[in-house]
Structure formats: C-alpha cells, structure tokens
Amino acid sequence: MRRVVITGLGAVTSLARGREATWSAMLAGQDGLGLLTRLHLPDEPAQLAGQIAWDEPRVKRQTLCETWSRVALAEALDGWNPALGSRRMGVFQGAGTSGLPIPEAYLAALRDGLPAPRMAEAAYQTPCTVTDALAAVIGAEGPRSTIMNACSSSLLALGQAWERVACGDLDLALAGGAESLCTTTWAGFSSLKAVDPAPNRPFSRNRAGLNLGEAAVQFILEPLEQAQARGAVIFAEVLGYGASLDAHHPTAPHPDGDGARRAMTQALEMGKLDSSGVDLVSAHGTATPANDGAECKAIRATLGKAADTVSVTSSKSQFGHTLGAAGAAGAMAATLALRDQVVSPTLRLEDPDPDCNLDCTPKHAKERKLCAALVNAFAFGGNNVSLALKRWEGR
Amino acid sequence: MTDIVVTGLGLVLPCGDGVEAARASLASGVACFAELPAELGEGRGAICASFNPVGTIPPMQLRRLDRCSRFAWVAAAQAFDDAGLDPKSGSGDRTAIAAATMTGGSEATEAFLRPYYERGPAGASPMVFPNCVANAAAGHLALAFGLKGPSTTQLEREASGFAALDQAARWLRMDFCDVALVVGMDGLFPMLGTVCGAAGLLARHGDPDRDSGRGFLCGEGAAALVLERSEDATVRGARVRARLDALAHRSALGPSGRASALADAVAEASPRTPQRWIGGANGHPQLDHLEAALHDTRGAWPAPLHPKLLWGEFGGSGAQLLAAGLLVPAESVLVSGPSSFGGQWALRWDGVQG
Numbered sequence: 138m139r140r141v142v143i144t145g146l147g148a149v150t151s152l153a154r155g156r157e158a159t160w161s162a163m164l165a166g167q168d169g170l171g172l173l174t175r176l177h178l179p180d181e182p183a184q185l186a187g188q189i190a191w192d193e194p195r196v197k198r199q200t201l202c203e204t205w206s207r208v209a210l211a212e213a214l215d216g217w218n219p220a221l222g223s224r225r226m227g228v229f230q231g232a233g234t235s236g237l238p239i240p241e242a243y244l245a246a247l248r249d250g251l252p253a254p255r256m257a258e259a260a261y262q263t264p265c266t267v268t269d270a271l272a273a274v275i276g277a278e279g280p281r282s283t284i285m286n287a288c289s290s291s292l293l294a295l296g297q298a299w300e301r302v303a304c305g306d307l308d309l310a311l312a313g314g315a316e317s318l319c320t321t322t323w324a325g326f327s328s329l330k331a332v333d334p335a336p337n338r339p340f341s342r343n344r345a346g347l348n349l350g351e352a353a354v355q356f357i358l359e360p361l362e363q364a365q366a367r368g369a370v371i372f373a374e375v376l377g378y379g380a381s382l383d384a385h386h387p388t389a390p391h392p393d394g395d396g397a398r399r400a401m402t403q404a405l406e407m408g409k410l411d412s413s414g415v416d417l418v419s420a421h422g423t424a425t426p427a428n429d430g431a432e433c434k435a436i437r438a439t440l441g442k443a444a445d446t447v448s449v450t451s452s453k454s455q456f457g458h459t460l461g462a463a464g465a466a467g468a469m470a471a472t473l474a475l476r477d478q479v480v481s482p483t484l485r486l487e488d489p490d491p492d493c494n495l496d497c498t499p500k501h502a503k504e505r506k507l508c509a510a511l512v513n514a515f516a517f518g519g520n521n522v523s524l525a526l527k528r529w530e531g532r
Numbered sequence: 533m534t535d536i537v538v539t540g541l542g543l544v545l546p547c548g549d550g551v552e553a554a555r556a557s558l559a560s561g562v563a564c565f566a567e568l569p570a571e572l573g574e575g576r577g578a579i580c581a582s583f584n585p586v587g588t589i590p591p592m593q594l595r596r597l598d599r600c601s602r603f604a605w606v607a608a609a610q611a612f613d614d615a616g617l618d619p620k621s622g623s624g625d626r627t628a629i630a631a632a633t634m635t636g637g638s639e640a641t642e643a644f645l646r647p648y649y650e651r652g653p654a655g656a657s658p659m660v661f662p663n664c665v666a667n668a669a670a671g672h673l674a675l676a677f678g679l680k681g682p683s684t685t686q687l688e689r690e691a692s693g694f695a696a697l698d699q700a701a702r703w704l705r706m707d708f709c710d711v712a713l714v715v716g717m718d719g720l721f722p723m724l725g726t727v728c729g730a731a732g733l734l735a736r737h738g739d740p741d742r743d744s745g746r747g748f749l750c751g752e753g754a755a756a757l758v759l760e761r762s763e764d765a766t767v768r769g770a771r772v773r774a775r776l777d778a779l780a781h782r783s784a785l786g787p788s789g790r791a792s793a794l795a796d797a798v799a800e801a802s803p804r805t806p807q808r809w810i811g812g813a814n815g816h817p818q819l820d821h822l823e824a825a826l827h828d829t830r831g832a833w834p835a836p837l838h839p840k841l842l843w844g845e846f847g848g849s850g851a852q853l854l855a856a857g858l859l860v861p862a863e864s865v866l867v868s869g870p871s872s873f874g875g876q877w878a879l880r881w882d883g884v885q886g
Contacts, residue, residue, distance in 0.1 A: 180653050181653060232687065240641070240723055240727070243723075243726075244645050244646060244649050247649075248650060255730060256723075256731070257727075259727045260730070264687055265688055268873075268874075269873060272785065273785050276785060277783065278782065278783045278789075278793070279783060280875070281873070281874055281875045282688070282699075283686065284685065285636070285666035286670075286683070286684060287665040287666075293684060297699070300702060300706070321641055321644065321645060321664055324644075324645075325644065325656065325661035326661075327653060328656035328657060328658040329662075330658075380682030380684075381680055381683075382629065382674040382680050382681065382683050383674070383680070384677075385675070387596075387672070388662050399680070516665075517662055517665050517671060518667045518670055518671020518674065519675075520667060
C-alpha cells in the first residue's frame with residue numbers, strides 16, 4: 138500500500154469562506170450559528186442555523202451545494218492544474234440533500250395554487266451531478282463515487298478516496314461533501330425532537346439536540362512520493378479508515394457505542410496505529426442526548442487508558458450539523474489541528490455530562506502535542522465511519 | 533488478486549419474486565408494463581404487483597418500511613437463503629452492505645413533505661422521516677439480518693449497482709468483511725413520474741423499444757447478490773453461482789465522451805467474446821445510443837438482452853442487470869452498464885451456473 142497525504146483543503150462554512158479564515162474563527166471560539174433566513178418556516182420552533190453567508194446570484198443550473206463545492210475545490214487546488222493522466226484522477230463525494238429544494242418548491246407551489254416550477258431540472262440536479270461537475274473541473278476521467286450514507290457520507294468518501302490512492306488505482310483523489318439547508322431535513326429533525334432551539338451544547342449535561350448547518354469541504358489526496366516530488370504542501374497523512382453498522386435502531390446509536398467502537402478500532406488497525414498514539418478525536422458530537430454519551434463510551438472502549446489524555450472536540454458546536462458534509466468538516470478540524478498543534482474548542486461546554494468524562498476541549502482552543510487523530514461520523518441506519526489521520530512531520 | 537464469487541441471489545421484480553420468475557421473464561421477452569395505480573403515479577410503468585412480503589417481513593416492521601426497503605428486505609432474504617447463510621447466527625458481524633439506488637429515500641420524502649406542506653409541523657411524521665435518507669434501506673437490512681460490517685449506499689444513476697458491487701469486492705479483498713450483500717432497490721412513487729415526464733425522459737406512447745428513441749418507463753424492484761471470497765465459499769462448501777472475472781469503470785468529462793468511456797470499460801472487462809451479453813438499453817436515446825455504439829463495433833458478439841425493456845428503468849439501479857447475467861448457465865456473461873451520469877461500467881461473470 139502507498140502512503141497517502143492530504144495536499145489540498147478548501148472550505149466554505151458558516152464561519153467564513155475559506156479554510157484559513159474558517160480555522161482562525163474556530164480557534165477564536167466564534168459561533169457560526171445565526172438566525173435562519175435560507176428557509177421560511179415560521180411555524181418551526183427552532184430558528185437557529187449554521188448558515189453560509191452567500192448573497193451572490195445563483196448560478197444557473199447549479200445547486201448551492203455545487204456552487205460551494207466548486208469554490209472549496211478551487212481553494213483546495215490553490216492554482217494547481219493537475220496534469221496527471223485523466224484516468225488516474227477520481228472524485229469521491231458524500232452527498233446529503235443536494236437537489237431536494239426543487240421538489241420542495243414544486244410541492245409548495247401545488248399547495249399554494251401557484252404555477253409549478255419546472256421539474257425537469259430535478260432529473261438532472263441529483264447529488265451525483267455535483268460529483269460530475271467537480272470531475273469536469275479537474276479533468277478527472279477515473280472513478281467517481283457518490284455516497285448517500287446520510288451524516289457519514291463525506292467521511293466514507295474520504296475513506297474510499299484513501300483506499301483508491303493507497304492501492305495504486307489513482308494518483309489524485311478529490312474527496313469531500315456539501316450540504317445546504319432544506320425543508321425536508323429541517324422539518325424532519327424537528328419532528329424527531331432532535332433539534333435544540335437554542336445553540337447546541339455537545340457533551341453537556343443539559344444538551345438538548347442539534348442545530349442544522351451548511352458547509353462544503355473538499356480535500357485533495359495524493360500518494361506521498363508524488364506530493365514530495367512536486368513540492369506540494371502536505372497538511373496531514375491519511376492512515377486508513379473503519380466502517381461498521383450498529384444493527385441496533387433506525388436512528389438511535391447503540392447505547393454503548395458498540396458500532397462506533399468497531400469503526401474506530403478498524404481505523405486504528407488499518408492505520409497500524411496504537412490506541413496510545415491517538416491524541417485527538419474529532420467527534421461526531423451532535424449534542425443529541427443519545428449520541429454524545431454513546432460516542433464517549435465508544436472512545437473510552439477503543440482507546441482504553443489513552444482516553445484519559447485524548448482531546449475530543451465537536452465542530453458541530455460551531456457549524457451546526459452539516460449532515461452530508463459533517464464528516465469532511467470534522468476531518469478538516471482534525472487535519473488543521475494536527476498541522477498547527479492546537480485543538481479547536483467545543484463551544485458552550487460549561488457543565489460537562491459525567492457520561493462524557495473525557496477532555497472535550499471546553500470553550501477555548503487548546504495547544505498541545507498532536508501526533509494522530511481519529512475523525513468520527515455516524516448516521517441514520519446505525520452507520521459508523523472513522524478515519525485515522527497522522528501529523529505530517531516531514532517524513 | 534483474490535477471487536470473488538457470487539453465492540446467493542435474490543430478486544423482486546415486476547415479473548414476480550424470485551429467480552425463477554426472472555428467468556422465465558427474460559426467456560419470454562414479455563414486457564411487464566401496465567397502467568400505474570393512482571397512488572404510484574400517472575401513466576404506465578412496471579410495478580411489482582405480485583410482491584408479497586408476508587411471511588418474510590414481520591408486520592410491525594412492514595408498517596415502518598418504505599416501498600423500496602420492503603423490496604430490498606425480501607430480495608436480501610432470498611439471497612441469504614440461496615447462499616445458505618444465516619447472518620444472525622454469527623456471520624452478520626462480518627457482513628457488509630453495499631447498496632445501490634437511484635430513488636431510495638425519495639418516495640419517503642414525498643410522503644413526508646405532502647402532509648407537512650398541508651398542515652405544517654403537525655403534519656411532519658417522525659415515523660416517515662428516517663426513511664427519507666437514501667441509506668434507510670441499508671439500515672433496515674442491518675437490523676433485519678444483524679449485519680454489522682461496513683456499509684455504503686451508492687448513487688450513480690442507472691449504474692449504481694455496479695458501483696456498489698465494486699465497493700463490496702474491495703471490502704472483501706481488504707478483509708473488511710467476509711460476506712458482502714450487494715443490493716439495488718427502487719420503488720415507484722408519484723413524483724418520480726412527474727420529474728421524468730417533465731424532463732422528457734418517458735415513453736409517451738406505447739412501451740419502450742430499443743432504438744425507437746421514445747423514452748423509458750419507470751420500474752421498481754430489488755436485486756440482491758451475496759458475494760464472498762472464493763476460498764471462503766469453498767471452505768464452507770457453498771454453491772458458487774458465478775465468479776467475478778472483471779469489473780471496469782470509465783468516466784467521461786461530458787456527454788460526448790460517454791460512448792467511448794463505455795466502450796473502453798467493456799474492452800477492459802471483456803477482451804474476449806462473451807457467451808452472453810446483458811445490456812442496459814432502456815428505450816431512451818441517452819442510454820440506447822451508448823449501447824448501440826457498442827453493438828456497432830461488436831458484430832460478432834451475441835445479441836444482447838436488455839432487461840430494462842421488460843422491467844423498466846430503475847428497479848434496482850443496475851443491480852438487476854448484474855443479477856440478470858446470473859440466470860442462465862454460461863461460460864461467460866458480459867453486463868454493460870451505461871449511465872446518464874459520467875461513470876460507465878462493464879462487468880464480466882465467468883462460470884455462470886444459472
């Protein structure tokens with residue numbers, strides 16, 4: 138297997154447009170949550186969202202997910218025009234709800250007795266449209282994969298991308314995900330009583346649910362030798378990933394985090410990483426009562442004694458839950474933490490839940506030595522993914 | 533490279549449930565299209581009218597499942613039974629799910645949104661919402677059969693099933709799992725016809741017919757394949773339905789490159805003439821032209837069978853084509869997987885037992 142490194146990273150988030158601006162805001166403890174304006178749902182009790190500030194004209198025949206993904210990709214490439222064999226480049230995207238606003242607008246128009254919008258566009262604005270569009274940007278004629286695993290989609294996309302580069306099938310893989318707010322998810326999570334009308338509080342004793350958010354995050358993965366040969370900036374090394382199913386409940390995690398533990402353990406095994414070497418877990422950390430306790434149990438079961446010293450953080454306290462993009466957003470937080478040796482904070486963590494008895498980086502960023510990290514993303518259907526990353530130390 | 537074999541097969545199709553119904557349908561060449569019942573849409577389509585989950589899906593669970601998850605459950609049950617595997621007895625811990633769908637989650641989304649738009653939050657059903665995600669069926673299968681390995685749900689339009697099988701084979705070769713369930717599923721729902729009709733994709737008069745350029749008709753159903761490493765299947769004395777000889781994937785940057793991408797994938801998967809050929813033509817020029825371009829350069833090859841002309845488009849998102857290649861004994865079978873997405877696929881089965 139070849140060693141695989143991250144040589145590009147771009148982001149559009151509710152905190153800022155751009156990777157470094159987003160990261161600076163995260164370290165400063167800024168909050169990306171604000172009043173919902175993307176959707177007009179006045180009857181919904183929750184009105185807080187991690188919404189991307191985007192007042193530019195809509196690009197014709199592009200969803201917001203595609204537009205933001207293109208911006209994130211441009212940043213990830215940083216002016217590089219990869220002149221690799223087109224069939225040696227692939228695109229792996231975790232998708233959420235891209236394209237859903239079209240049928241939503243159609244049904245709303247039916248309700249209001251208004252002329253229905255053109256539904257033809259819905260046939261072409263599917264999540265794999267974004268994958269196709271990004272492939273065209275970099276001229277990739279290699280594998281394309283659009284993963285619909287709900288909230289773990291984009292982390293599995295990173296895992297698949299790693300797999301293909303590591304085994305020598307590809308010399309470049311673009312991987313990531315995007316999410317924009319839509320009525321279906323807003324109303325749906327609300328119906329499950331999973332949304333906190335107040336800003337979310339991961340790992341807190343009084344946590345009461347998530348806030349939804351938007352993001353687009355894109356990574357460039359390459360084999361180490363190629364990256365070094367072209368003098369690329371290396372952000373971190375990808376060691377491997379793990380994936381599992383809970384087989385427990387359609388929406389709730391296993392109470393002991395059994396599936397999450399198996400995914401993390403597999404990621405460690407795949408990455409030939411000892412549990413004592415893990416310094417950071419970029420957690421799924423949704424702030425729902427069921428998730429955070431189960432995830433912390435899983436972290437403890439996976440890391441054993443190392444759990445006493447590991448740093449845990451939830452980027453959802455800053456972005457909200459960005460669903461299809463959440464795994465990539467968490468991976469961004471871990472990648473930049475490894476680079477800069479500082480953990481971004483979990484906001485509003487003032488009264489930690491005793492069931493979450495780990496160092497969950499309350500309120501303020503924490504400088505510390507970081508060699509390796511796990512990134513977690515879990516999803517409906519009991520679907521768990523964990524990605525292992527290592528600090529790039531120049532060799 | 534580690535050999536991958538198929539040891540189980542399950543089918544829910546408009547022609548009926550099970551392998552025998554599918555085999556008979558392909559042999560007869562009789563299309564399954566009929567007027568749709570109002571609750572599934574307008575016009576014609578291929579529905580799983582004789583589908584019967586009773587005895588397979590417990591009533592309590594049946595109530596919670598959307599249409600495509602029901603199809604997937606029954607097809608998976610057939611496939612595990614065919615493979616002689618009972619995942620709940622232990623093998624489920626190392627069993628992966630690689631799902632494929634074009635429409636998964638959409639039926640539930642429509643069912644969730646219509647009352648929401650009528651009655652606001654009071655109309656939002658927490659029972660329906662979890663089915664709005666495309667991977668809902670995979671979650672239901674994990675619960676039903678106790679599957680705890682890795683899972684993906686691939687959306688790659690008409691060729692999603694090929695992508696799912698590719699990932700399943702990779703996980704088996706990486707030792708992420710010992711068994712992989714590849715399942716493609718789609719269910720009909722009213723808005724599907726509305727969208728496809730508005731986009732001019734549907735055959736407006738009569739049934740789809742290759743080369744007529746009239747468009748396709750929607751179908752539904754599920755196809756499930758159990759995959760294992762050849763050595764594992766041998767050790768447990770499993771009957772092998774076929775061996776995965778080759779799976780090739782090519783992408784095009786735009787519509788104009790799709791024909792050559794598909795031709796390249798076919799050339800890689802099957803450099804030799806296959807004994808049988810299963811094609812992906814559906815009656816719409818978008819895919820039929822891709823298949824026609826292939827046929828033009830392979831005049832000596834056997835004439836392809838196009839199951840979608842009998843069973844409709846979707847209905848397994850490509851997995852039904854992979855399954856169709858396993859129905860009749862053959863030394864080798866090529867399955868071409870054209871797609872209106874950039875990715876084009878081809879697969880070759882060897883030693884098909886039928």
